[in-house]
Amino acid sequence: MRPFEYVRPTTVGEATDFLREHGDDALVVAGGTAAVVMMTLGVLRPDYVVDVGFIPELGPELDGSRSGGAxxxxxxxxxxxxxxxxxxxxxxxxxxxxxxxxxxxxxxxxxxxxxxxxxxxxxxxxxxxxxxxxxxxxxxxxxxxxxxxxxxxxxxxxxxxxxxxxxxxxxxxxPLPEPGTFGCHAKFTVGSPENKPVANASVLVRTDEAGRCVEARIVMGAVGPVPVVAEAAAALLAGEVPDAKLIAEVAARAADATDPQDDLRGPVWYKRRIAAVLVERALSCALRKAGNGTR
Ligand SMILES: Cc1cc2nc3c(=O)[nH]c(=O)nc-3n(C[C@H](O)[C@H](O)[C@H](O)COP(=O)(O)OP(=O)(O)OC[C@H]3O[C@@H](n4cnc5c(N)ncnc54)[C@H](O)[C@@H]3O)c2cc1C
CATH class of the missing domain: 3.30.465.10 (Uridine Diphospho-n-acetylenolpyruvylglucosamine Reductase; domain 3)
Known part of the structure; x- marks a missing residue:
């Protein structure tokens, strides 16, 4: 690994002041699970490593969440x-x-x-x-x-x-989801389940008392250069009580919106097929939760 200067700011102001001066030559490191690997491989060769892991403002007690009405x-x-x-x-x-x-x-x-x-x-x-x-x-x-x-x-x-x-x-x-909103994330990997995804799908639905879909969002990962938001597919659900046929139609439409690449995780046709299966699974899971009212 190329030698670098290690910097440990304790406030956001201190960090951003340092980055204003050295931003082009500095690498911010938080958990380090990606940054340190990239440095070890020589992909990233910063002059300065700015370890932000000791800035209390970036997370209460260095780690934690705050949830409230808003x-x-x-x-x-x-x-x-x-x-x-x-x-x-x-x-x-x-x-x-x-x-x-x-x-x-x-x-x-x-x-x-x-x-x-x-x-x-x-x-x-x-x-x-x-x-x-x-x-x-x-x-x-x-x-x-x-x-x-x-x-x-x-x-x-x-x-x-x-x-x-x-x-x-x-x-x-x-933002706090509307009451009655339920979601599921589905992921598929090759090899070990802890590997990075071939594809994944996050689905959020809100249904009314009759089981009609009031709101639906579908976002897929690893099947495009950035996360793919499948708006047209989600729109098929509006006002419907989804059955297996509609769920399959929505999944197929979502897969049409993907733009995957051939790589070690699989060819394009395979990733599209996997994306459809994952949307089907995540959507069915979210609808099941909405039907039961359980998270
Ligand atoms: C073996 C392995 C398997 C993994 N599998 C998965 C998986 O299946 N799914 C998944 O989602 N993730 C997976 N990950 C985790 C993921 O790939 C990243 O390593 C992780 O999300 C990075 O978080 P970090 O806090 O360690 O970031 P770091 O490694 O510290 O930083 C990552 C990048 O973000 C920048 N950065 C970090 N924090 C900030 C900040 N506050 N402001 C500005 N820039 C910042 C850094 O400069 C760097 O470029 C896996 C990692 C490993 C090592």
């Missing part, structure tokens, strides 16, 4: 594991907890942060589709000020996001 606020350092285990998140934000529980393995989940999961911009990631389906936004700080970006517009391509040199993601906010 929604959920996740400090950037909130670990994937704490999202998986937080009872408040499992309740109203069940889709997010479901996606978190399927990330890698416990060892990785204990280190990887929500900020790192998002800022890495890797298509084969589980939290972004769930967060986009839930309408989440990212708060981004720089020495010049703070901006908020909906996560649906955060990703620009593989490993490319709207983050500019000098910026730090400080928080993810998730």
């Amino acid at each position: 929604g959920l606020r996740l400090g950037a350092l909130t670990t994937v594991r704490s999202i998986e285990r937080d009872p408040a998140i499992a309740g109203a934000y069940g889709l997010l907890a479901d996606a978190a529980s399927q990330v890698a393995n416990v060892r990785v989940r204990n280190r990887a942060t929500v900020g790192g999961s998002v800022c890495y911009g890797e298509p084969q990631t589980d939290l972004p589709p769930a967060l986009i389906a839930m309408g989440a936004s990212a708060t981004i700080a720089a020495s010049t000020g703070v901006r908020t970006v909906p996560l649906a517009g955060f990703f620009e391509g593989p490993y490319e996001t709207v983050l500019q040199a000098g910026e730090l993601l400080t928080e993810i906010t998730v």
Whole structure:
């Protein structure tokens, strides 16, 4: 690994001031589960490593979530594991907890942060589709000020996001879902289940008392350069009491919206087929929960 200077800011201001001066030559590190691997492989060769893991503002007590009437606020350092285990998140934000529980393995989940999961911009990631389906936004700080970006517009391509040199993601906010909203995340891997996804699908539905779909959101990961929001497919559900035929139709329409690449995880036709199966599974699961009223 190339030698670098290790910097450990203790406030967001200190971090963004340093990044304003050295942003082009610095690498922010949170959990380090991706950044350190990339440095070890020589893909990233920063002059400065800015370890943001000791900034209390990025997560209460360095790790944790705050939920209230207005929604959920996740400090950037909130670990994937704490999202998986937080009872408040499992309740109203069940889709997010479901996606978190399927990330890698416990060892990785204990280190990887929500900020790192998002800022890495890797298509084969589980939290972004769930967060986009839930309408989440990212708060981004720089020495010049703070901006908020909906996560649906955060990703620009593989490993490319709207983050500019000098910026730090400080928080993810998730609006409180309407009562009666239920969601499921489905993931498929080759090899071990803890591997990165061939494809995944996050589905959120809200139904009325008659079981008619009032709202539906479908977002797929790993089947395009950025998470794929399948709006046309979700629109097929509006006002319907979905049966197996409609669910299959929705899944097929969602798969049409994907833009996967041939790689070691499989060819394009296979990933599209898998995406359809995952949407079918996640949608059936969400509708089942809505029918039972249980998360
Ligand atoms: C073996 C293995 C399997 C995995 N499988 C999965 C999987 O199945 N599904 C899944 O979703 N994930 C999986 N992951 C995790 C994922 O690939 C990333 O490693 C993880 O999400 C990164 O989080 P981190 O906190 O460790 O980020 P880091 O490694 O610290 O950083 C990652 C990137 O984000 C940037 N960054 C981090 N925090 C900030 C911030 N606050 N502001 C600005 N930039 C920031 C860094 O500069 C870096 O570019 C796996 C990881 C491993 C090692």
